[in-house]
Amino acid sequence: MARFILGRLIGGIVILWLVSVLAFVLFFVVPKALGNNPAVLFAGRSPDPATIAGVTRKLGLDRSYVDQYWDFLRGVFVGRHFDSGSDRSWCPAPCLGYSFRNDQPVWSEIVDALPVTASLSIGAAVLFLVVGVSTGVISAVRRGGLFDRIAAAVSLAGVSLPVYFTGLLLLLLVSYKWHIIDNVHYVDFTHNPALWAWNLIPAWLVLSLLYTANYQRLTRASMIETLGEDYVRTARAKGLRERTVIGKHALRPALTPIVTIFGLDLGVLFGGAILTEHTFGFRGLGAISIDAVNTQDLPVTMGVTLFAAFFIILANVLVDVTYAFIDPRVRPS
């Protein structure tokens, strides 16, 4: 077991390292090969060559790619200095680079944006998990009934609606037609929890609609399978109450695949729900990464990418390990 976990962990770290190499090549090597010098972008309007040289040195862009990559990697673990000769800025570990544009470590930008993304994802996750699983269970138990049919129809519609369309539609209704929330904007939880939740509701609804549909379908399928298992029949035969049968004997094993997918979804969401954030104007990880791409603030793009990949991979590893605990067959000999 320990070997399995170790193997999975190492596998995850290797993938994360590969992602970092891929991101480095994509964000640093390719643009330069195509003739874009990032230093020019950040040296101000009509810069003279000396200014460009200074910025180039500070950002370490005059060094070889291997050195630049090595500096980056080392910075993640022990922090690093950004030095232009006359000026030194310290970027503490975990140093995911230094934002050209905002003159601060990428990590502090991530820390700033994380509460927004976390609020959005956790809230939506609670919503889609609860609604998706409960409707899925009802659908499975009352298979073919009116509820099941309506739920199936709504699910199909749900997975077919892009968030940037439902988002605008909901904003139109909530802000401009019904004036329920006149100005949907992000409010910090510590500032006012009630307003925080109130303003996040539309985004939660939009984001969870997509996922609820998946969870409804998945739970339903999984429940139908377990409801047909022998031990459920045995439990029923023993005369246990239907609630106990469904809740205890059928639902619990049916939840295993749901938990798997849930872990992965949460990992993806933590990397930034780009489209939802963009549509609602929330400045989470997704929004800052889009800004960074548009302004060529490459270290930020790179940092957010790695941060997001870290969560996706972590979720994958955790899910694999959890799975191995629950179901011994997964473990390799």
Add this chain to the structure above:
Amino acid sequence: MKRRANLIRMGALAAAAGLVLAACGGSSGGGGSSGGSNGTSSGSSSSNGTSSAGASDALLHPSDKSGGTLRALNDSDCDYWDPARTYYANCWDQQRWISRQLVTYSPQPGTPKLTGDLATAVPTSSDLKTWTYTLKDGITFADGTPITSKDIKYAVERVFATDVINGGPTYLIDYLDDPSAPYPGPYKDTDPNKLGLKSVETPDDKTITFHLNKPFADWNFVMALPGVTPVPKAKDTGANYTFKPVSSGPYQIEKYTPNKIITFVRNPHWDPKTDTVNKALPDRIEVTMGLDLDDVDNRLLANSADFYVGQTGVQISAQNKILGDPSLRKDRTTNDVTGFIRYLSVMTQVKPFDNVHCRNAVAYALDKTAQQLARGGPVGGGAVATTMLTPPLKYYKSFDLFPTAGSKGDVAKAKQELTACGQPNGFSTTLASRSNGKEVAQAEAVQASLAKIGVKVTINKSAPSQYFSSTIGIPANVHKNGIGLAMAAWGPDWPTPYAMLSSIVDGRKILPAGNSNYAELNDPAVNSGLDDGIATTDEAKAQRIWTDTDKAVVKSAAYIPLVYDKALNLFSDRTTNIYFTSAYGMADFAQFGVVK
């Protein structure tokens, strides 16, 4: 089981149909309500006029009452809070809260004059090369130490250290440096007091003299830029000074969290007796940053904040609301020509635009009202432009060298020019634009206009950050990619013709990288106009030179003026002393109050 699956999916189809119907129902309601507001706005069209160019002299809600907190909003943070490094007009305006310069703009609506700020008066110079300023008594930094001429010299020197202090304007280097022995900036200065710049003299603590390397009539305007804000050497932290600049103005920074919030409190050592400019009415100023622009508008509409720092005008939803509400429009908005110009750059080194007739054809073919619509119409967008100098600038004079009926373009004249150019059937070319917002719509309108004369345009859009620095700012790229046309925009660093034109039309400033004379215009009439204009002290002569230079630029058709930007800016119902100043192309932040 199978049948059921079918039923379920039939249900999905039905649900989909229901959703479509519901959405359509929603649309009819929306159409109804906004149809109404459209009606109102077209009703008010006559009062809006179409092109009331010129800076307005209106002053909204004058008041001298102090107290309260001024709450400002912004979408992004300033590039830098270090006065020598910032290059955003709205940041220069914000700098007035915490920084003072030798001279500054008088607090008056419209086109202000320069007035002494740290210096007792605005000097004149007979040779336009030697400029001497005398400091006032009693001026101090926020820590109470007196401001001396050496602090100003040190600030000027910092701008030379481009490896550390970069991002801001570099006029000081252009006019004060000795090309044979370039000054490296104070951090590499061998002088023990770090005051080794020879061209600036400080004979005593109250006097500072600048010896320019060439005559420059606009020097006093350079002295009003935030780059000459005094910096105490002991507290200069180089690149980190941006996080904690030492105040010389009426306020000082209380707390600064980049991209989130910056708050200002009163500077106890600021003596109003030494300051004739800053009203400094609010007790406290808060700038909340990193907001979505629709969020900004909504907060202003709800009066939960006072103004938008960016001052680029409200978004579409709010504009619709404002145009439908005459009292809101009248009491709480300004709608001025900012001084910023949107223009089309026609590349003189890219075939067939090396031929002036092909450029003329473009100038005649363009429908400028379509450009105006693409910018957002006469209220939110701007006024149709026919000159490169914009209305709020000194020496601006109206003329139109390519007149067309209703500014909608003249296909017949354009085709004549095409024939003269030897391209009677038109040709294909590439139009570069930024990928964001209104510029794509402008590019599409150019494309549609030129299609009428058989010129086939391919739009090549690139990321905003790359656009000026790389896509069109490197002539080799322009030639290689065959970019014949490019959308461009420019705002002057101070409200004079030289500031507007020198960077964008001077044939001797065509750089291999970081070029801003995008069309590579090298016209002797333009070049000598720039030299003569900036070296003359005679007002009437200057007026003549600048108008002739402007005409020469427009006549070259290398630069085709499209729209003078206008901004519809919204303020809270408690904001006082709202007026436009051409100094920054926006409201004068230093005068705001929040008590009526």
Add this chain to the structure above:
Amino acid sequence: MTAPPGEMMVESVAAPAVVQPEGRSLWRSGWIRLRRDKPAMISGVFLILLALIAIFAPVMVSLLGHPPNEPHYDLLDPNTAAPRGRFGGMSWHYLLGVEPVNGRDIFSRTVYGARVSLLVALLATATAVIIGTVLGMLAGYLGGLWDTIIARLMDLLLSVPSVLFAIAIVAVIPNKAFGLSGSGLRIGVLVFVIGIFAWPYIGRIVRGQVLSLREREFIEASRSLGAGTFTVMFRELLPNVAAPVLVYATLLIPTNILNEAALSYLGVGVRPPTASWGDSLAVASHGWYSIEPIFMLAPGLAIFATVLAFNLLGDGLRDAFDPRGGR
């Protein structure tokens, strides 16, 4: 690791059951089952119609609308740049009204938008299917180092934030590259970035299928008769993975439609003024939707209807050809 359904991912990829090796009867019985599935059939008919509309867009538009890139400034309120009249200026001449700012015919742009959407989605799906099938078969059949490398590659691609990478790639591609320029290049780039992040979904399914098929008698028989690796792969394995690949390809198309629209929505889609649904939504999202909902409804509902139809058809195909896969 399991494929994470991303923010735009439409289907969770359920493990498909092993298909019968008897290819022909499977196709026939599948078709019979599919014919009985009314929603799937209706969706199929809708999609054929949509494809015809896309192909014959110029004819459609010449009959019922105006050229999609033709501005109509006279239909706009000169003060607000919004269309005059109600419902975005809807009339018999402009069935869905006109766009703000330039007065282009929304009906025509929605019709032309179908071209970009379908073209990019289908080509990207084809790319994903080809790469996914070939690499999936190689991984499953050859095993060993091949399997490790291909499986890790799939893990890698599924671990990166694909939207972000896609935008970054599109942003750095110059306007002329790989012998292409103009709209051809943009469409090529979109197909590439969407396809490259989608193929692992197909690859995993094919790999799983091949792993279980590898040990079956007919493969062993073929191998013992001296068939080479490629013969076995393309003659014996390919026909047997074709059905699940078809099913999941159909379910991948709607995901790719949403991806294309998302990239256009974020401003890295086709070159202007080419009409695209995502781009129309982007225009609407700049506040115009609050003034006239039609700006958002026309492209939004077009995306919704198309994606729904593909999902219904895909579900139907899965039930018909992969009876134990869906329930």
